[in-house]
Amino acid sequence: MKIKHPILGIALSVALFGVGVTSSFAADETLRSLAEKNGIYIGAILNSQWFGGGLPSQYEQVHKTQFNIVVAENEMKFDATEPQEGRFNYNNGDKMVKYAQQNGMRVRGHALAWHSQVPNWVNNYKNDKQKLLKVLKNHIDNVVGHWKGKVAEWDVVNEAISNNEPQWRGYSVWYQGIGPEFIDSAFVWAHAADPDAELCYNDYNLEQGVNPKAKAGFLLEQVKRWVANGIPIHCVGSQTHVEDTTTDKHFIGSPDSLRSLAKELAKLNVKLKITELDIGFKSGINVSKSDLERQGQTFRQYLDIILEEPNADTYLIWGVSDKWSWLGGLNRQKGLIYDDNLKPKPAFDSLLVRLQNFEPPQDTAATDTTKQDTTVTDTTKKDTTVKDTVGLDSTISIARSAGPGSITTQLSGHTLLITGAKSAIVDVFDMQGRPVFSAKNVKGSVDLKIPEGLYVVRVRDGSTNLTRRIAIK
Ligand code: XIL
Numbered sequence: 001m002k003i004k005h006p007i008l009g010i011a012l013s014v015a016l017f018g019v020g021v022t023s024s025f026a027a028d029e030t031l032r033s034l035a036e037k038n039g040i041y042i043g044a045i046l047n048s049q050w051f052g053g054g055l056p057s058q059y060e061q062v063h064k065t066q067f068n069i070v071v072a073e074n075e076m077k078f079d080a081t082e083p084q085e086g087r088f089n090y091n092n093g094d095k096m097v098k099y100a101q102q103n104g105m106r107v108r109g110h111a112l113a114w115h116s117q118v119p120n121w122v123n124n125y126k127n128d129k130q131k132l133l134k135v136l137k138n139h140i141d142n143v144v145g146h147w148k149g150k151v152a153e154w155d156v157v158n159e160a161i162s163n164n165e166p167q168w169r170g171y172s173v174w175y176q177g178i179g180p181e182f183i184d185s186a187f188v189w190a191h192a193a194d195p196d197a198e199l200c201y202n203d204y205n206l207e208q209g210v211n212p213k214a215k216a217g218f219l220l221e222q223v224k225r226w227v228a229n230g231i232p233i234h235c236v237g238s239q240t241h242v243e244d245t246t247t248d249k250h251f252i253g254s255p256d257s258l259r260s261l262a263k264e265l266a267k268l269n270v271k272l273k274i275t276e277l278d279i280g281f282k283s284g285i286n287v288s289k290s291d292l293e294r295q296g297q298t299f300r301q302y303l304d305i306i307l308e309e310p311n312a313d314t315y316l317i318w319g320v321s322d323k324w325s326w327l328g329g330l331n332r333q334k335g336l337i338y339d340d341n342l343k344p345k346p347a348f349d350s351l352l353v354r355l356q357n358f359e360p361p362q363d364t365a366a367t368d369t370t371k372q373d374t375t376v377t378d379t380t381k382k383d384t385t386v387k388d389t390v391g392l393d394s395t396i397s398i399a400r401s402a403g404p405g406s407i408t409t410q411l412s413g414h415t416l417l418i419t420g421a422k423s424a425i426v427d428v429f430d431m432q433g434r435p436v437f438s439a440k441n442v443k444g445s446v447d448l449k450i451p452e453g454l455y456v457v458r459v460r461d462g463s464t465n466l467t468r469r470i471a472i473k
Contacts (some may be wrong), residue, residue, distance in 0.1 A: 042351075113156060114159060244280065303355075320336060323342075406464065
């Protein structure tokens with residue numbers, strides 16, 4: 001990864017199991033299969049409740065169908081893996097690794113050196129620098145060593161920068177007891193324990209600009225120093241816990257700012273990953289359909305960074321369903337892409353459509369500029385025979401196409417003729433994935449009330465669906 005795919009397979013033939021819920025999405029279209037075609041990872045945490053078997057089977061079905069990278073919400077943190085000094089507990093982490101292996105998913109490890117979720121016994125040594133160094137080294141040696149070759153990437157250091165004036169975070173046992181050099185050391189130890197693992201610095205509020213007064217600007221200076229000093233850092237994780245733009249008056253972050261950080265990191269040969277995305281609304285407010293659609297566009301704008309920037313390869317969401325989300329504690333709600341009933345939200349649609357219609361820039365096609373890996377098979381090469389016969393030829397005004405099921409469509413002017421569907425739902429999206437037209441109970445044909453241009457149309461009937469690019473003339 002990342003392998004840019006020159007020809008996007010608009011007609012998908014990859015048959016994965018359906019999401020298993022009352023969703024109207026068909027078995028053949030998943031975020032995962034489309035992400036793999038685009039050479040990126042798309043993922044979600046396994047929520048803590050999953051480890052205790054406390055979630056419905058639909059949850060896991062959605063998770064393994066839609067995602068190809070996984071991280072544990074809490075189960076690989078310091079307090080979970082070394083609850084008592086020198087006594088390591090890998091049970092839950094092992095459970096996740098096994099799940100990932102069974103389902104062909106990449107594993108992220110989160111997190112090694114963090115000020116939070118540190119067990120109390122560590123604080124006993126807060127005034128003993130030499131001992132704290134030993135504690136941190138021993139933890140990293142053991143934990144990274146245990147999952148060597150199984151955990152592909154680690155958040156080696158998490159949230160070490162303070163929020164206000166960018167500087168190192170003061171309230172951290174590691175910072176107070178050791179000093180900022182705990183960071184450099186942690187990377188070196190992690191690299192020694194698993195030389196093949198990708199090592200990240202992970203933090204939040206990195207989407208707020210790359211100037212020296214913002215966290216990302218401060219971080220960039222540190223990354224430059226680490227790279228110049230040979231510290232083994234391969235990636236920056238942007239947590240990207242953000243609020244919907246209209247409900248957070250203090251919101252100053254943006255996908256564009258995060259993209260600028262990606263571009264700066266590219267100059268240093270360091271990757272950017274989105275590691276904990278959620279886009280919440282303030283708790284208590286009514287969230288309308290158009291709010292959810294706008295939220296979907298923000299999800300899509302962050303995905304664009306991962307699709308378009310050559311040094312960005314991972315898009316990880318901090319949860320699956322709004323029902324199981326940490327956001328309540330932040331006074332936020334509804335920040336994920338599935339609703340309380342595990343039904344896909346408009347944000348899911350926006351991501352799916354964007355993954356369907358993304359075309360890599362021609363000049364960077366098929367160039368893999370980044371680090372080698374991994375556990376996910378590159379399926380892109382297998383379907384170079386799939387051609388989109390419609391989109392690029394602007395002279396075509398009638399397109400006939402056959403889908404994976406029995407549905408076929410034909411476009412004549414603004415009229416979409418549909419065969420093989422008893423009662424179809426027709427959705428049309430613009431090339432940025434924004435919904436522009438929708439009709440239910442369509443029998444035979446529908447008049448698409450949209451201006452001239454290129455679009456993606458999706459026709460769904462029961463569990464069969466067809467997605468095609470169309471040119472309205
Ligand atoms: C959160 C979990 O989601 C909660 O269950 C837990 O109580 C606290 O931590 N940044 C991180 C994650 O790096 O580890 C945090 O996860 C969310 C913010």
